[in-house]
Structure formats: structure tokens, C-alpha cells
Amino acid sequence: MRALQLVSDKEVTVTQIDAPPPPGEGEVQLKIKVVALNHIDVWGWRGMAFTQRKLPMTVGAEASGEVVAVGPGVCTLKTGQLVSIYGAPTCGTCLPCREGRDNHCEHPAGVHGFHLDGFARELANMPARNCIPAPVGVDDVSAALAPVTFATCEHMLFDNAKLKSGETVLIHAGGSGIGSAAIQLAKAVGCRVITTVGSDDKIAKCEALGADHVINYREDRFEGRVRKITKKRGVDVVFEHVGKDTWAGSMLSMRPGGRLVTCGSTSGVSAETNLMMLFQRQLRLIGSFGCNMQNIVDSMEKMAKGIVQPVVDSEIEFGELSTALERMQNREVFGKIIMRVN
Numbered sequence: 392m393r394a395l396q397l398v399s400d401k402e403v404t405v406t407q408i409d410a411p412p413p414p415g416e417g418e419v420q421l422k423i424k425v426v427a428l429n430h431i432d433v434w435g436w437r438g439m440a441f442t443q444r445k446l447p448m449t450v451g452a453e454a455s456g457e458v459v460a461v462g463p464g465v466c467t468l469k470t471g472q473l474v475s476i477y478g479a480p481t482c483g484t485c486l487p488c489r490e491g492r493d494n495h496c497e498h499p500a501g502v503h504g505f506h507l508d509g510f511a512r513e514l515a516n517m518p519a520r521n522c523i524p525a526p527v528g529v530d531d532v533s534a535a536l537a538p539v540t541f542a543t544c545e546h547m548l549f550d551n552a553k554l555k556s557g558e559t560v561l562i563h564a565g566g567s568g569i570g571s572a573a574i575q576l577a578k579a580v581g582c583r584v585i586t587t588v589g590s591d592d593k594i595a596k597c598e599a600l601g602a603d604h605v606i607n608y609r610e611d612r613f614e615g616r617v618r619k620i621t622k623k624r625g626v627d628v629v630f631e632h633v634g635k636d637t638w639a640g641s642m643l644s645m646r647p648g649g650r651l652v653t654c655g656s657t658s659g660v661s662a663e664t665n666l667m668m669l670f671q672r673q674l675r676l677i678g679s680f681g682c683n684m685q686n687i688v689d690s691m692e693k694m695a696k697g698i699v700q701p702v703v704d705s706e707i708e709f710g711e712l713s714t715a716l717e718r719m720q721n722r723e724v725f726g727k728i729i730m731r732v733n
Contacts, residue, residue, distance in 0.1 A: 395511035395712055396447040400438035403450060403712045411516045414462030418516050421456030421474065423732040425535035426511050428715055429453055429568060430657055435505045436716045444506050450712065451511035452478050452504035455525070455534035457733075465519040473529070474522040475537040475687050476510065478503045483520055494546070494681040511712070513733060523687045528695035532729060536568075536701045540727060541690035542682035543654055544573040547630060550686070551679045552652040556581035558627035561617055561644050563637050565602060566593040566725040569654070571702040573630050574600045579698045585620060587613050587637070589722050596725050600702070614640035625649055635659030645674055652677040702726030 394408045414420045431452050458472045468474065480500040481488050487495035503509045525534040548554045560577050564570040565586030577584050578601035586597050587608040594605045604620050606613045617626060625646030631637065634656030641651055642665060651674065668674065693699045704724040707715050715728045 392513040393709065394449045394513070395451065395709060396449050397436060398447045401436055401713065403436065405710045406447065408449070408512065411514055414460050414465075414516050416463045417465060417519055418462040419458050419465055419468050419519050419522055420460035420462075421476070421515050421517055421522070422459045423510050423512060423515055424455045424457055424473070424531035426451040426509075426730045426732060427453040427535045427540060427568070428712075428719060428728045428730070429539050430655060430719065431502065431505050431539075432712075433716050433720050436713070437720075448504075449508040449510075449512050450504050451509035451730075452502060453535060453539040454478075454510035454732075455531045455537075456510075456515065456517075456522070457531075458522070459514070462516075462519070468519050468522060468524065473525040473531060473534055475525060475534040475691060476503075476517060477521040477523065477684055477687065478510075478538050479681060480507070480518065480521065483518075491683055491685055493683040511709075511730065511732065521684075523684060523691070526691055526695045529691050532703065533694045533701050534691065535729065536572075536727060537687045537690045537694070538682070540568045540701070541572045541576070541694070541699065542686035543679075544569050544576050544630075545686040545690055546682040547652045547654055547679040548573060548576055548628070550683075551677045552628045552630075552650045554580065554582060554628050559583040559585065559621060560628040560630060561613075561626045561641070562586045562602075562630040563633045563641070564588070564722075565597040565600075565605065566722075567632070568702075568727045569632060570630075571597075571600055571726050572699065574602050575699040576693075577630075578602075579693065585617055585626065593725055608637070612640065613637070614643040617644040621646070628652065632656075633658050635662045638662035638664070642668055642674065645672070647672045648674070650675045650677060652679050654679045704728050706731060
């Protein structure tokens with residue numbers, strides 16, 4: 392079968408690999424439908440894996456699939472079902488897994504497409520427990536964007552930052568995949584949304600998603616604009632995933648007692664923190680990684696109801712990954728780049 396594999400840093404090729412055997416106990420076999428690209432794909436492509444990995448490695452961390460075969464002991468899924476795939480194999484037996492805190496698993500195997508073979512292949516055998524059925528009204532593109540794009544934001548905004556109706560939230564990089572999702576999710580619960588973008592052509596697009604204020608951070612100091620917009624009060628929540636370039640300004644943008652939740656560091660992994668500001672203003676800094684499976688369920692339910700919708704920048708052919716990742720690295724996209732496999 393076809394697979395898209397990383398063979399060395401920044402070198403991705405279409406290859407032929409063996410098709411998987413029939414699914415084993417507790418597994419289903421999936422025909423991969425759509426792969427959605429994320430910044431973790433950029434990191435892997437650039438050779439930034441932080442643990443040992445073996446090349447060649449099949450890429451793709453976020454995807455949807457159709458069940459084409461069911462292994463022994465599986466009674467929750469049936470052939471023909473569209474599913475969203477949880478991209479990090481977890482043990483399912485430790486206390487966090489049993490409590491539904493899947494991204495706190497004590498024995499994780501890694502992340503597909505980054506440490507382990509990913510989803511840019513025609514067929515894949517997966518544990519049935521890691522496949523979440525898509526509800527009626529959710530297509531293969533929406534199901535592909537649920538595991539990382541929308542569920543990451545669900546976990547950040549609501550599980551961790553405890554965002555509530557009426558609050559003001561600053562969402563960085565509103566034109567990114569998770570930025571465009573976060574704008575919609577925050578507006579859906581009745582929040583005022585301020586977002587940053589890197590070019591004027593993204594302003595109207597963010598406003599169309601519901602952003603109340605859009606700041607081109609390349610032309611204005613966003614923290615100054617935020618203080619003016621909030622009449623010096625500051626925002627209740629900062630949605631961070633940029634890292635070094637925005638960290639200091641994000642700290643300055645919060646009200647006393649404000650919450651900053653972060654899931655990424657695309658501009659650099661190290662940043663200085665003003666500790667006096669942190670404790671005197673009683674700010675809260677919250678790390679967030681991935682999501683739990685319930686976040687995927689909640690995301691797809693909101694998609695089915697039309698509360699939120701995927702924002703697709705473009706669709707690429709199977710062999711065009713390097714060009715797409717280059718565009719993502721240069722922040723030349725608005726929303727998600729997707730790749731149809733089957």
C-alpha cells in the first residue's frame with residue numbers, strides 16, 4: 392500500500408509498504424480518509440523529535456478513517472463507520488486512563504507521526520478504544536480535525552483555563568489551525584475574543600469567525616492594544632501557543648488573577664518570566680498537552696450541531712507534503728491544510 396514517509400530531515404517520499412494483517416484482539420482496521428497537518432508535523436519534518444525515533448517513519452498525526460474490518464472482542468464499532476483517531480496510544484489501564492484523563496497516561500507509547508508511524512497511509516490497525524465514532528452530520532474532514540485541532544482547544548479553554556461566558560480571551564495566531572478553532576469555541580460560549588495575526592489579509596477572515604478585535608502583531612505591540620481595548624483591565628485568559636515571541640506580551644496582557652494556558656512554542660521553547668509580576672498579580676500559568684477522548688466527542692458534537700466548523704486553507708495531493716509544511720513554517724496559511732488519502 393502507499394505511505395508517505397519521512398526518510399531524513401525535510402525529505403518525505405511516497406513509498407510502498409506492506410499492508411497490515413487482519414486486526415487483532417481489540418483492534419479495528421481503518422481505511423484512512425483524511426490527514427490534517429499540524430505544527431507537530433513541521434517539527435518532525437525538521438528533525439525536532441525529542442525522543443529516539445526510527446526512520447523511515449510514516450508521517451501524519453491527525454486523521455479520520457473508515458472501519459473496514461473488526462478484530463476479535465470489538466463490539467463498540469462496526470464496518471463502514473467513520474471515526475476520528477486518537478493519535479497517542481495509551482495503556483488504558485493506569486489510573487489516569489481509567490479516569491478518562493487519557494493525555495495523562497502513565498505509560499504512553501508516543502505520538503503517531505512524530506515518535507511512531509503516523510496516518511499518511513492507506514490502511515492502519517488501531518486499538519478500537521482509540522477510535523471515536525463520528526456522529527451524523529460530521530464528514531471525514533471534520534472528523535480528521537477533531538483529535539488535535541478542536542479537541543486541543545477544548546482541553547485548553549474549558550478543562551484547563553475554565554473559560555466562562557462573558558470573559559475576555561486573547562487568542563494568539565488566529566489564522567492558525569488551533570487559533571481559528573479557538574476563536575469559534577470561545578465565541579460559542581459568549582466570550583469577547585481578541586486575536587493576533589501576522590498579516591492584514593487575515594484580519595477579515597478572523598472577524599468572519601467571530602473575533603471582536605484583530606491585531607496585526609507585526610505592526611502594533613499587541614499588549615498595548617489589549618490594554619486599550621480592555622481599558623487597562625487586561626484579559627481573563629490568554630490562549631498561548633507561539634512561545635518566546637509572545638510570552639512577555641502575554642504576561643502583560645492579563646488582568647490580576649488572569650490565566651494563561653499554553654500548548655506550544657512555535658517561536659522558541661525558552662522565554663523569560665517576570666516572577667514579581669507572576670506573584671504580585673496572582674497570575675496562573677497552565678500547561679496543556681493534547682486532549683482526552685471526551686474532548687474529541689465534545690468537539691464533534693459541536694460540529695454536528697453547526698456550532699463550530701473546520702477552516703480549511705487548502706487540500707494537497709499525497710506527495711505535496713514538504714511544500715505544505717514549508718508554508719506552515721512560514722505562517723502562510725489560514726486554517727488547516729488537509730490531505731485526502733482514500
